[in-house]
Each structure stands twice: as C-alpha cells, then as structure tokens.
Amino acid sequence: MSRTIEVCLTPALLHLYAIENSIVVVIDILRATSSITYGIHNGAEAIIPVEHVEDCLAYADKGYLLAAERNGEVVEGYDFGNSPFSYTHEKVNGRTIVLTTTNGTKAMHMAQARAHQVVVGSFLNLTSLCNWLKTQDKNVLLLCSGWKDNFNLEDTLFAGAVVHFLRNDFKHSDDACVVAEDMYLMAKDDLRTYLHKSSHSHRLAALNIEEDVQFCLKLDVCKAIPVLEGNKLVALKY
Amino acid sequence: MSRTIEVCLTPALLHLYAIENSIVVVIDILRATSSITYGIHNGAEAIIPVEHVEDCLAYADKGYLLAAERNGEVVEGYDFGNSPFSYTHEKVNGRTIVLTTTNGTKAMHMAQARAHQVVVGSFLNLTSLCNWLKTQDKNVLLLCSGWKDNFNLEDTLFAGAVVHFLRNDFKHSDDACVVAEDMYLMAKDDLRTYLHKSSHSHRLAALNIEEDVQFCLKLDVCKAIPVLEGNKLVALKY
Numbered sequence: 001m002s003r004t005i006e007v008c009l010t011p012a013l014l015h016l017y018a019i020e021n022s023i024v025v026v027i028d029i030l031r032a033t034s035s036i037t038y039g040i041h042n043g044a045e046a047i048i049p050v051e052h053v054e055d056c057l058a059y060a061d062k063g064y065l066l067a068a069e070r071n072g073e074v075v076e077g078y079d080f081g082n083s084p085f086s087y088t089h090e091k092v093n094g095r096t097i098v099l100t101t102t103n104g105t106k107a108m109h110m111a112q113a114r115a116h117q118v119v120v121g122s123f124l125n126l127t128s129l130c131n132w133l134k135t136q137d138k139n140v141l142l143l144c145s146g147w148k149d150n151f152n153l154e155d156t157l158f159a160g161a162v163v164h165f166l167r168n169d170f171k172h173s174d175d176a177c178v179v180a181e182d183m184y185l186m187a188k189d190d191l192r193t194y195l196h197k198s199s200h201s202h203r204l205a206a207l208n209i210e211e212d213v214q215f216c217l218k219l220d221v222c223k224a225i226p227v228l229e230g231n232k233l234v235a236l237k238y
Numbered sequence: 239m240s241r242t243i244e245v246c247l248t249p250a251l252l253h254l255y256a257i258e259n260s261i262v263v264v265i266d267i268l269r270a271t272s273s274i275t276y277g278i279h280n281g282a283e284a285i286i287p288v289e290h291v292e293d294c295l296a297y298a299d300k301g302y303l304l305a306a307e308r309n310g311e312v313v314e315g316y317d318f319g320n321s322p323f324s325y326t327h328e329k330v331n332g333r334t335i336v337l338t339t340t341n342g343t344k345a346m347h348m349a350q351a352r353a354h355q356v357v358v359g360s361f362l363n364l365t366s367l368c369n370w371l372k373t374q375d376k377n378v379l380l381l382c383s384g385w386k387d388n389f390n391l392e393d394t395l396f397a398g399a400v401v402h403f404l405r406n407d408f409k410h411s412d413d414a415c416v417v418a419e420d421m422y423l424m425a426k427d428d429l430r431t432y433l434h435k436s437s438h439s440h441r442l443a444a445l446n447i448e449e450d451v452q453f454c455l456k457l458d459v460c461k462a463i464p465v466l467e468g469n470k471l472v473a474l475k476y
Contacts, residue, residue: 009389148254156417172437174389174437175391175394179417197416
C-alpha cells in the first residue's frame with residue numbers, strides 16, 4: 001500500500017502538494033460539482049466550466065446551453081443557473097453546457113496545470129468515485145474548492161467521506177485527512193444539521209436554495225464520474 | 239456582542255483576514271509558543287524570535303542566551319534548544335533569549351505587519367489568555383503556525399480550545415472556528431492520544447521529545463501572556 005491520500009483544504013494551499021502523479025478530485029459541494037455530476041449522469045455531452053459570467057459569451061452562438069447565476073438569480077439571457085435541478089435528463093441530454101462557477105473552476109484549472117488527472121466529486125457519486133479510485137495506481141488529492149480561498153465545512157465533510165471509504169487502500173499522509181475524516185464521522189448521520197453550524201448557513205438561507213442543499217447531500221444518486229479533458233468535463237469511461 | 243473570533247489554519251491563509259483591528263494569537267504548540275510562554279513565565283526579560291539559525295549570530299556578544307536546535311540536537315555553540323525544559327526560572331530569569339523557530343517566527347512577523355497586537359498562546363497559558371481576551375474590545379484571530387504552511391493538528395486543537403472558552407463572548411464568523419472547536423471537544427479528554435493520529439507523530443517520536451510533548455499539552459501552568467513589542471516578546475502587563 002504505497003498510494004497516498006491527502007486533503008487540500010483550500011486552493012490557496014494547493015502549491016504545497018506534489019500532484020504530478022496524483023488524481024485530483026475537485027470538490028465544490030454547494031453547488032458546482034454536485035450539479036456537474038448530476039448533469040453528466042443525465043447525459044450531458046460535456047460541461048465547460050468558466051470562471052466569470054462574461055466568459056460564457058465566448059460560447060454564444062454555438063448551440064450550447066449557458067448556465068450563469070449571480071445572487072441566486074439566473075442571469076438575464078442565460079438558459080439556467082447553478083441549481084442541480086436544472087441539470088435533468090430532459091434539459092441536458094446530448095447537450096454541451098457552459099457553466100460559470102468561481103471557486104470550482106479556479107480549483108479545476110489550478111489542478112489541471114500539474115496533476116495526472118482531474119475528476120469531479122460530490123456526495124451524488126461518492127461510491128462510484130471511491131470504487132474507481134481504488135482501481136487506479138495513483139495517489140489521490142482531494143481538493144476542496146472552499147469559498148474565495150477560505151476553508152469551508154461542506155467540501156471538507158465530503159473529503160472526509162472519501163478518506164473514510166478509502167482508508168484501507170491508501171496511506172494517509174497529512175493532518176487534514178485526520179480532521180476531515182473525524183468531521184465526517186461526527187456529522188454523517190445528519191449532514192444537513194451539521195451544516196447549520198456553517199458560517200454560510202445564513203447566506204444559503206438567504207439564497208432560498210434549501211432544496212438544492214438537501215439534494216447536494218444525497219448519497220449515490222449517480223454513477224457518472226466527470227473527468228476534465230482539455231477545457232471540458234465529460235463522462236469518465238470506466 | 240460585536241466582536242468576532244476567527245481561526246486561520248495556516249500562515250498561508252493569513253492574507254484572507256482583515257486583522258487591522260484584531261489581536262492575533264500566534265500558536266505553535268510543538269514547541270515554540272509553549273517554550274516562549276514558559277520562558278516569560280519564568281522571568282525571561284525578553285525572547286527574540288528569529289527565523290534562521292544564522293540570524294542568531296547577529297545577537298552574539300550581547301550577553302543574550304542563544305537557543306537553536308535542528309533535528310532535535312542543540313546546535314554547536316548555542317546555549318540550548320527549543321525544549322520548554324530549557325526555559326526554567328534557573329536558566330532564564332532576567333535574561334534575554336534569542337530563539338530560532340521557523341514556523342512560529344514567520345507567523346509572528348506576518349501578523350505584526352498588519353495586526354493591532356500580537357500575543358502568544360499555548361495550552362500552558364490558556365485560561366489567562368482567554369480571560370484577558372475577554373476584557374479587550376478587539377476582534378481575535380487565532381493564527382495556527384502549522385508546519386511549513388501546512389495545516390496541523392496540535393495548533394488547531396489549541397485554537398479550538400480558545401474558541402470554546404470564548405464562545406459566549408465573541409461571534410464566530412468562519413467555518414474554521416466550527417471545526418477547531420469540534421475537534422477540541424472530541425479530543426480534550428486525552429489530547430496526547432488524539433495527537434497520535436497526527437502525520438507528525440512519527441517525526442515527533444523520532445525526535446525523542448515525548449516529555450516535551452506531554453508538557454506542551456498541560457493546561458494553565460503559566461499566567462504570563464507574551465506580547466510582541468518591536469522584535470521582542472515580553473510579558474504583557476495586565
């Protein structure tokens with residue numbers, strides 16, 4: 001068992017990790033990587049993550065669906081926002097979607113610059129992701145996207161879930177693994193209640209996305225694992 | 239209750255925090271801030287933290303005690319290392335000590351550049367520190383020195399202890415507070431055993447400093463609160 005698993009608590013700490021031989025799992029539970037997982041599961045051909053609303057414009061007139069949301073509202077002229085409920089089979093099957101997500105996109109691009117491979121994780125594909133990681137002869141870095149480079153609770157809880165499920169197959173090599181796993185074990189019976197402790201709980205309540213939050217905490221709704229190929233997230237073939 | 243308390247998990251995240259109106263508590267439990275607390279408690283006139291062993295040389299021939307340790311050994315020509323047991327009343331009373339400590343010094347200097355005030359915390363002065371912070375009309379940032387900018391367990395546990403003791407007097411404003419406090423509550427009945435989970439436990443064992451570790455986890459051995467004035471840590475008058 002020479003493979004290691006590590007947890008990077010925010011993208012601002014990514015430079016500390018050697019990831020050239022690692023699979024990096026990007027985590028942005030509320031809501032980017034949950035929506036991406038659900039969209040790929042529902043047959044989206046590809047999802048292109050971009051950092052700014054304006055970046056979507058480069059993709060206008062290509063027949064892509066454009067997803068942009070600011071302050072809980074779909075930006076005028078765009079097809080939908082960041083809610084996972086916008087990524088149903090009916091809406092996304094066979095389509096390419098351009099999605100703005102500040103924290104998640106930044107994390108993906110930073111990881112892609114150095115990592116062996118970049119995939120997307122969420123509670124929605126937890127078991128599929130863990131089972132696949134077990135079959136790969138690579139180190140794993142769980143990269144929490146956080147909130148504007150700050151540590152956040154929900155991404156760390158998910159990282160802890162992955163650490164827990166892989167604990168017999170990988171060697172833990174940092175203290176962030178210990179904390180993420182213990183937090184997950186403390187919170188796992190009621191993740192939603194634990195998240196009420198979060199500094200973001202007021203922000204989330206104000207956004208009126210409680211149904212989204214509940215959905216993003218569901219386990220194993222999807223088998224799909226989105227993988228970053230060039231600038232597109234597509235379904236990993238496994 | 240408009241004062242806030244925040245936890246910065248490593249110096250690499252300090253830029254994310256507005257600390258102009260904050261008291262920053264620098265934390266480097268194993269062993270810098272524990273040894274500093276114990277030395278000031280035992281009558282040291284001042285302790286000058288420097289980053290590199292070579293920086294000590296600028297203070298040679300001034301009658302100062304020079305403390306430098308690398309790989310668990312006192313550097314040749316120096317008076318002692320980083321063990322708290324070197325900071326007894328007999329050895330340090332009335333003396334000025336120049337101490338090399340990589341992580342702690344860096345954290346102190348980064349904080350000093352912007353903060354209202356920089357003090358030193360450790361389990362050894364937990365209650366005195368918390369009681370004093372309650373009397374100040376300032377925000378508090380708990381700055382974990384970490385290990386070469388990486389998150390570490392022991393500094394976060396101490397931050398969690400402070401968050402817990404100040405929870406009725408300050409408003410929590412970040413997720414790191416939540417995690418630090420919950421970790422502390424999980425581990426508090428046997429901090430030493432919890433630290434065995436740390437990635438550093440092998441490193442610590444190799445250094446043969448088990449007695450130091452046990453001592454650094456003792457509560458309330460000291461009343462002193464070291465405060466940074468210019469380049470010197472001295473006893474806060476309170």
